[in-house]
Amino acid sequence: MDKAKTIHKDHIGAITDIDYAGTGREFVSCSFDRTLRIFGHDSGRSREVYHTKRMQIVSSVQYTVDSHYILSGIVYYM
Numbered sequence: 001m002d003k004a005k006t007i008h009k010d011h012i013g014a015i016t017d018i019d020y021a022g023t024g025r026e027f028v029s030c031s032f033d034r035t036l037r038i039f040g041h042d043s044g045r046s047r048e049v050y051h052t053k054r055m056q057i058v059s060s061v062q063y064t065v066d067s068h069y070i071l072s073g074i075v076y077y078m
Contacts, residue, residue: 030058
């Protein structure tokens, strides 16, 4: 490959984890920016973003086997 096919944007912090859906058509990523974002495999921008005031750094994400739900792990600092 000489260049990237698609560059996915929108996170403003380092990405900590990524997981593809079982369909292969989308993936979810989480970041130090305290967000969880869902991307289409061929679009450069996220189609959904999740965040809350109480969320800290999202450290892990994973689709369920049926690709209907996303599980996330969050690091809390006191």
